[in-house]
Amino acid sequence: MTAMSATNAPQAPSTSTELESVVCAICGCDGYDVVIPSRRDPGRPIDLDSVFRSSGDEPLKDQAVRCKDCGLVYVRPRLRADLVLQGYEGAEDPQFVSQIVFREKTFARCLARVEAAVTPPGKRVLDVGTAGGSFLAMARQAGYEPFGCEPSSWMCNFAREHYDLSLHQGTLFDAPFDKGSIDLLTAWDVLEHTPDPKAVLERAHELLSEDGILALTYPDFGSGAARLLGSRWPFLLTVHLYYFVPDTMRELLRRTHFEPIVFRPHIQTLELGYVSERAAPYLGPLGGPVTKTMKALRLSRLPFHYWVGQTMVVARKRVRNA
Numbered sequence: 412m413t414a415m416s417a418t419n420a421p422q423a424p425s426t427s428t429e430l431e432s433v434v435c436a437i438c439g440c441d442g443y444d445v446v447i448p449s450r451r452d453p454g455r456p457i458d459l460d461s462v463f464r465s466s467g468d469e470p471l472k473d474q475a476v477r478c479k480d481c482g483l484v485y486v487r488p489r490l491r492a493d494l495v496l497q498g499y500e501g502a503e504d505p506q507f508v509s510q511i512v513f514r515e516k517t518f519a520r521c522l523a524r525v526e527a528a529v530t531p532p533g534k535r536v537l538d539v540g541t542a543g544g545s546f547l548a549m550a551r552q553a554g555y556e557p558f559g560c561e562p563s564s565w566m567c568n569f570a571r572e573h574y575d576l577s578l579h580q581g582t583l584f585d586a587p588f589d590k591g592s593i594d595l596l597t598a599w600d601v602l603e604h605t606p607d608p609k610a611v612l613e614r615a616h617e618l619l620s621e622d623g624i625l626a627l628t629y630p631d632f633g634s635g636a637a638r639l640l641g642s643r644w645p646f647l648l649t650v651h652l653y654y655f656v657p658d659t660m661r662e663l664l665r666r667t668h669f670e671p672i673v674f675r676p677h678i679q680t681l682e683l684g685y686v687s688e689r690a691a692p693y694l695g696p697l698g699g700p701v702t703k704t705m706k707a708l709r710l711s712r713l714p715f716h717y718w719v720g721q722t723m724v725v726a727r728k729r730v731r732n733a
Contacts, residue, residue: 429457430488435478436609436653437663442479443487447647449474457490457649463498464507464563467650475654481662484632484654492606495652496582499562499604506685508543508569513680513714518546521599521677521723522553525626528673528725532622533594539583539611540601544570551576555595560586583614593618598627600721603651612667616728623728625669628677629655634720645719660724669726677721683713 434441451472462469473486490498525531534555538547541559543566551557560579561567570576579586596615602608615625630646631637633656637644655663657674664671 429490429494431491432488433485433606435481435483436485436607437483437659437666438478438481440478440480443476444479445474446477446484447471447475447642457494459494459498460501460503462649463495464502464504464650467648469649471647471649471651473649481659482656483659483663484656486652489606489652495604495606496562500564502563503565504542504563508566508573510681510685511543511545511573513682514543514545515549516714517678517680518549518599519553521546521597521626521628522549524675524723525595525597525624525725529624529727531595531624532620535593536595536597537586537588537593537618539596539598539615540604541570541576541578542566544574544576544578546597546599547576548574558588558593583611583618588618590617591620591623593623594620595624595626598625600628600630602627603629603653603655606652608653609663609667612663612669616668616731619728621728621730625726625728626724628721628723629660631720631722632656634722636718636720640719646721657722660722664724664726668729668731670729671724671726673723673725675723676718677723678716678718679721680714680716683715686715686717 435443449472461467471486473489475484476487477484536547536550536555536557538550538557538559541547541561542563544559544561547557547559547570557576558579559570559576560581560583561570562580562582564580567578567580570578596619598611598615602611605611612625619625630651632646632654637646660674661671
């Protein structure tokens with residue numbers, strides 16, 4: 412996955428008012444090299460409700476570039492930020508919540524790994540982009556006081572009905588929390604979806620207590636799995652606006668006043684059938700037969716532990732200018 416040009420290449424022509432051009436979210440640099448060329452039809456509108464949801468799996472069609480200064484890989488031009496949010500707000504996602512039993516198992520492990528790395532200073536946890544609420548349910552079970560924000564009204568309703576969780580329907584920026592009131596803030600597979608990840612972490616820093624802890628996961632664009640799979644890496648998705656590697660994630664954390672404590676592989680557990688269906692588009696002609704074989708052999712409901720480049724980070728809040 413190397414740059415295709417050493418200079419700013421012409422962006423994909425588009426007359427669409429849906430798109431906007433943005434500078435690097437980490438350092439503000441306007442220079443870039445093209446990493447992945449656009450495959451999007453500029454005259455065809457993006458279906459917000461089907462693309463921008465928790466289980467959105469449309470392969471990346473937009474141009475991805477690498478910042479000439481800090482090396483961040485991101486989508487440019489991209490769908491306007493207000494339209495991205497609009498898509499998530501209206502999204503319904505039964506497919507995503509069909510996996511809550513295994514998501515609970517994954518999140519229980521995540522919380523245990525956070526606590527193994529560092530002890531949060533208190534029990535108030537805020538989960539950003541909560542989706543159906545599975546992580547907060549596990550955190551509450553472990554003695555935490557759960558809070559969450561989630562743009563999708565459908566997901567908020569699911570969390571209330573299934574877990575008796577009352578989420579703030581909206582973003583971290585309009586969530587009604589006081590500065591310094593949160594002990595542990597989590598963002599599981601969220602930052603790469605947000606129009607401004609730096610602003611998200613700056614807001615997280617404000618909300619965390621003096622010794623507060625940040626935990627997040629992201630798909631690592633520089634991982635062995637990403638390099639091996641190339642254009643077939645399953646995290647090259649339209650819903651992903653940013654593609655981090657450890658160096659750019661560390662730089663983002665440094666600029667937002669966080670001190671990384673641990674980077675580690677993030678292993679997820681989902682049903683084998685669910686994973687095979689989502690992987691089918693990347694398997695070419697084998698996709699259909701693989702999925703049918705899983706069903707025929709009644710293997711679809713088996714738990715499947717997998718890793719294709721996902722990374723977990725735990726970081727500690729630093730005092731500004733420290």
